[in-house]
Amino acid sequence: MNAILPRRSVLAAGAGLFVALGLRGAPVGAQTNLADPPATDVDGVLAIGADGRCAVLTSKTEFGQGIRTALAQIAAEELDLPFEAVHLPFPDTDRSADHGLTGGSVTLQVVGPRLRRAAATARAALARMGAERLGVATGDVETVDGAVRVASDPGRRVSYAELVGGRRFDVAIDPEARVKDRAAWKVAGRSLPRPDLVDKLTAGGDYIHNVRLPGMLHARVIHAPALGAEPVAVDEASIAGIPARLVRQGGVLAVVAEREWDAVRAARDLAVTWSAGKAIPSMEEVYDVARRTPAVRADVTVNRGNPESALAEAASTLEASYAFAVQTHGTIGPSCAVAQLADGRLTVHSGTQAPFDLRAQIARALGMPNEAVRVLYHHSSGCFGRNGLEDAASECAVIATAVAPRPVRLQWMRHDEHGSEPKGPPTVMDLKGGLTAEGRMAAWDSQSWVPHSTVTLLRTTASALLDKEDGGAPGSGNWHANSNPPYDGIPAARTVVHRIAETPFRPSWIRTPGRVQNCFAVECFTDELAAAARKDPVRFRLDHLSDPRGRAVIEAAARVSGWDGRPSPRGEASGPIRRGRGIAYIRYDNTRTYVACVIAAEVNLDDGTVRATDAWLAQDCGQVINPDGVRQQAEGCVVQTLSRCLREEIAWEGNRITTLDWESYPLITFPEVPRITVEILDRPDQPMWGAGEPAAAVIAPAFGNAIFDATGARLRRAPFTPERVKAALSGAARMPLP
Amino acid sequence: MTLRFTLNGRPAEAEPAAPDQPLLYLLREEPFALNGPRFGCGLAQCGACTVLIDGRAVRSCSYPAEAVEGQSVTTLEGLGTKESPHPLQAAFNAEGAGQCGYCSNGMIMQSADLLSQNRRPSESEIKEALARNLCRCGGHNRMVAAVARAAAAMAG
Numbered sequence A: 001m002n003a004i005l006p007r008r009s010v011l012a013a014g015a016g017l018f019v020a021l022g023l024r025g026a027p028v029g030a031q032t033n034l035a036d037p038p039a040t041d042v043d044g045v046l047a048i049g050a051d052g053r054c055a056v057l058t059s060k061t062e063f064g065q066g067i068r069t070a071l072a073q074i075a076a077e078e079l080d081l082p083f084e085a086v087h088l089p090f091p092d093t094d095r096s097a098d099h100g101l102t103g104g105s106v107t108l109q110v111v112g113p114r115l116r117r118a119a120a121t122a123r124a125a126l127a128r129m130g131a132e133r134l135g136v137a138t139g140d141v142e143t144v145d146g147a148v149r150v151a152s153d154p155g156r157r158v159s160y161a162e163l164v165g166g167r168r169f170d171v172a173i174d175p176e177a178r179v180k181d182r183a184a185w186k187v188a189g190r191s192l193p194r195p196d197l198v199d200k201l202t203a204g205g206d207y208i209h210n211v212r213l214p215g216m217l218h219a220r221v222i223h224a225p226a227l228g229a230e231p232v233a234v235d236e237a238s239i240a241g242i243p244a245r246l247v248r249q250g251g252v253l254a255v256v257a258e259r260e261w262d263a264v265r266a267a268r269d270l271a272v273t274w275s276a277g278k279a280i281p282s283m284e285e286v287y288d289v290a291r292r293t294p295a296v297r298a299d300v301t302v303n304r305g306n307p308e309s310a311l312a313e314a315a316s317t318l319e320a321s322y323a324f325a326v327q328t329h330g331t332i333g334p335s336c337a338v339a340q341l342a343d344g345r346l347t348v349h350s351g352t353q354a355p356f357d358l359r360a361q362i363a364r365a366l367g368m369p370n371e372a373v374r375v376l377y378h379h380s381s382g383c384f385g386r387n388g389l390e391d392a393a394s395e396c397a398v399i400a401t402a403v404a405p406r407p408v409r410l411q412w413m414r415h416d417e418h419g420s421e422p423k424g425p426p427t428v429m430d431l432k433g434g435l436t437a438e439g440r441m442a443a444w445d446s447q448s449w450v451p452h453s454t455v456t457l458l459r460t461t462a463s464a465l466l467d468k469e470d471g472g473a474p475g476s477g478n479w480h481a482n483s484n485p486p487y488d489g490i491p492a493a494r495t496v497v498h499r500i501a502e503t504p505f506r507p508s509w510i511r512t513p514g515r516v517q518n519c520f521a522v523e524c525f526t527d528e529l530a531a532a533a534r535k536d537p538v539r540f541r542l543d544h545l546s547d548p549r550g551r552a553v554i555e556a557a558a559r560v561s562g563w564d565g566r567p568s569p570r571g572e573a574s575g576p577i578r579r580g581r582g583i584a585y586i587r588y589d590n591t592r593t594y595v596a597c598v599i600a601a602e603v604n605l606d607d608g609t610v611r612a613t614d615a616w617l618a619q620d621c622g623q624v625i626n627p628d629g630v631r632q633q634a635e636g637c638v639v640q641t642l643s644r645c646l647r648e649e650i651a652w653e654g655n656r657i658t659t660l661d662w663e664s665y666p667l668i669t670f671p672e673v674p675r676i677t678v679e680i681l682d683r684p685d686q687p688m689w690g691a692g693e694p695a696a697a698v699i700a701p702a703f704g705n706a707i708f709d710a711t712g713a714r715l716r717r718a719p720f721t722p723e724r725v726k727a728a729l730s731g732a733a734r735m736p737l738p
Numbered sequence B: 001m002t003l004r005f006t007l008n009g010r011p012a013e014a015e016p017a018a019p020d021q022p023l024l025y026l027l028r029e030e031p032f033a034l035n036g037p038r039f040g041c042g043l044a045q046c047g048a049c050t051v052l053i054d055g056r057a058v059r060s061c062s063y064p065a066e067a068v069e070g071q072s073v074t075t076l077e078g079l080g081t082k083e084s085p086h087p088l089q090a091a092f093n094a095e096g097a098g099q100c101g102y103c104s105n106g107m108i109m110q111s112a113d114l115l116s117q118n119r120r121p122s123e124s125e126i127k128e129a130l131a132r133n134l135c136r137c138g139g140h141n142r143m144v145a146a147v148a149r150a151a152a153a154m155a156g
Ligand code: FES
Pocket: B038, B039, B040, B041, B042, B043, B044, B045, B046, B047, B048, B049, B050, B059, B060, B061, B062
């Protein structure tokens, strides 16, 4: 009884506590109830409507990861509701709980357990209310299908809707609330389909791109074609024949029209003279420049033993440098937003991953109080980090102030997305390793160069164009993660990450930020050491790893792939096609999800093309809420990261990006996608961990290691373009075949 | 200039903003306000905007609206509805073939074209038919399975 504490003891005074809980609350949905709710309150996390349906209130957004389905499963399970009776309203800064931005594969890990406790607290409260209403002891009731009933007389029941529908619970989340055992799960733990999918496959879905408001105008922005360039002259006469008008606010340059096509062609035809902009290093220089750029700080991500002396004493040593290209998020539906300034309030519709942060950024850049800005979320096209969505929203907000009170929709064109969204930065890692005479890793020493930031927000384009701060940083953080080798069997290891102040383009998070790039270097270099030691790559890893869950995923990947234990490269030659297999392993952030992947690759010696034919992935992300959701994410990680390995590279000449479409920045195509096998190691008794990103980390190294196994050629720069493959095949990077 | 054409089985009339206006913009604006065909690139490179014109897949972002005079246009909405989906839509849903789903219009419309030409395509024929359709989320293999499933369902 004392587990549930009324938030307002005044309500509990006099009348029975649980009657008060059910009957005295204000109606759910009134703004005062749900705006900025305390995170410790059940009402801040979920609400039972008058129809008995449960709304889960969260700022977490969905762009195809399936997290909202998994959250609904957790709530349905603990509340004894059918899955269909739980829904997640789109995040709305006026109504949702601020659970922070969506990203880092932490939604289930962080929100999942909280939601579970909140739902369990709510169910206990409902049981007590129901018992009171039915006139029996709390111990005599059970909760089933959205109702409380007398266990011995199931006909005597009262529904959740009758008990609390449309009203508050007014209870704090009880951290001790009894949650269900895994064995009792009916809704969670199952591969339920995502309810949002069928809409997307039929009527088109509630995408941000589909928001249409009465009287809505259409806008296009004109972004600088070169980095840092500013408009010197704008010739309005160049669009005189088009029913569109120019909007200029600070540095924001846009055209607005009644009809969308008029906005498109006005933006296309507008004659603008641009300043030269700022000089940046060339594509070839960029990694060396990173090494020379002053670091804001250096992080030592592992420091064990004395690598200098261990390297000096090693029987043999290796050195190598790995680099990863500048890449774009590659969203299929370019960024889009709709905004309206009316009655002193700015409403912004966006597919943002961070509704509350975006609200604060827009408010600050426009000099408005936070309360004057409302951000509403709609589905976006998969954005995988931080693409142009927030920029488009901020620009659209600026344009809305110029056309108020009419609503305006800003759709970025393809060249805006490829050219002006923030990018995955260039990264580089230099490594040294030493082996004992017996072929064990004795020493590891690495230095890497990545962007610096301590802020989780990226400054928006509008903030920069208006020359007003919005609280965002020029760069993104977290690039140091997994820069260390995951093997505790290396007695001496030091990994230093230089966090540099500047890289040529705005550096953004991009799926599995830092871990994709770092794991590529770390796990390929591990493979180099295994090859130098003439050891089987799987055996070599297991020989240096004590963590049983880590070993289990490596062993599972080897098992499902039918791994043939032997050193790499194989050196089997027949015709121009060589085949090989490679493995890679990560423990995400060294603290959570474990993944290992085996990839089988083919290399065409004549033209330098490479291809993955199969990927076998083993993943342990703890307790699994939706197995098929985990599988889909893992498959997506394989395909998307292979695409990034094959040929994705932002190219530039001078300070102009030249890869502004899919022709110049091609994605993987259907015939190139490998067969994919995903083995999930479910750990029902363990905490749940994220599954959206970890699998992406192991793809580049597994692929690179497979190419090495096939040919003896080591690829140390991603993507693996035919030119780079051919250079590796004929150059110093090739290890002689046995 | 008033265009007359058939849209999802009904007679339709529209006034393009300019002679070079692509069909996509016409379909997405009033009075049609359709959501099925999506803007992805405007360059005929991704397939997100695909519609059927007289039964064949066409990239509406690069198809002049003017050319639609007298033709029959079918969009995702015309193929099937949530309540009564086309076998392709049902199969994509059953296979979980779509994450963000943004590309799915193009995948389904292109596959509808394929199945009208080839009732039982092989796996590699499906992949070839979709080779110029882009998906960022990586649901490719599920989409191939979905097309095969739909083909089987349609063949009865
Ligand atoms: S939008 Fe038409 S092909 Fe990309």
